[in-house]
Amino acid sequence: MRIEPAPPGAPDVVEGVLLSAGQIAERVAELGAAISADYAGREVILVTVLRGGLFFLSDLCRAVADPLRIDFMAISSYGAREQGGGVRITKDLDEDIEGKDVLIVEDIIDTGLTLNYLLGVLRSRGPRSLQVAVLLDRDQRRIADVPISYRGFHMPDTFVVGYGLDIRGRYRNLPYVGVAKPEAYEQGLG
Ligand code: IMP
Ligand code: MG
Numbered sequence: 001m002r003i004e005p006a007p008p009g010a011p012d013v014v015e016g017v018l019l020s021a022g023q024i025a026e027r028v029a030e031l032g033a034a035i036s037a038d039y040a041g042r043e044v045i046l047v048t049v050l051r052g053g054l055f056f057l058s059d060l061c062r063a064v065a066d067p068l069r070i071d072f073m074a075i076s077s078y079g080a081r082e083q084g085g086g087v088r089i090t091k092d093l094d095e096d097i098e099g100k101d102v103l104i105v106e107d108i109i110d111t112g113l114t115l116n117y118l119l120g121v122l123r124s125r126g127p128r129s130l131q132v133a134v135l136l137d138r139d140q141r142r143i144a145d146v147p148i149s150y151r152g153f154h155m156p157d158t159f160v161v162g163y164g165l166d167i168r169g170r171y172r173n174l175p176y177v178g179v180a181k182p183e184a185y186e187q188g189l190g
Contacts, residue, residue: 011174018179105133
């Protein structure tokens, strides 16, 4: 993957551009077409994890054919997850997903622990199907082996910001996915 120079006016933390708005839009359109074909005529519930996945969801859902619903969850992590720390639901779905076709929409998968937890929770509610769409797959630190049905991009082992991804809550609104300078996030991952 080529990293392009940061555009003029980019925040100081951005070292370069990994994915431009155009590259993202093109891939999201392809994923939307694939999802539309696979779920043809069936209502799919797109479930997104706040807050990072919101931007991908917003573009993806407009590239998927009806019928479709969207719903949200929020989770928070505590402790060092690699050492057995956990994940907890802070906002649950509004929809009942029993017997429904559910597609989880995530911004990025790193260790896979967040998604693994979510899959377990949602599977226990008896959906008819449960699949995953993720924009960015960074598999170098994967701990939990999670099934990914729709993948935007494989990405290198760099910390990124923009298009939903943050450092301590900021930079989500950048229209591109930018590589963050190491000194910007080394005090703790966003
Ligand atoms: P996992 O449980 O290790 O797969 O963590 C995935 C979550 O960590 C994502 O949903 C993001 O919130 C966050 N995350 C992982 N990598 C990055 C990154 O490069 N930038 C911003 N957030 C990230
Ligand atoms: Mg997230």
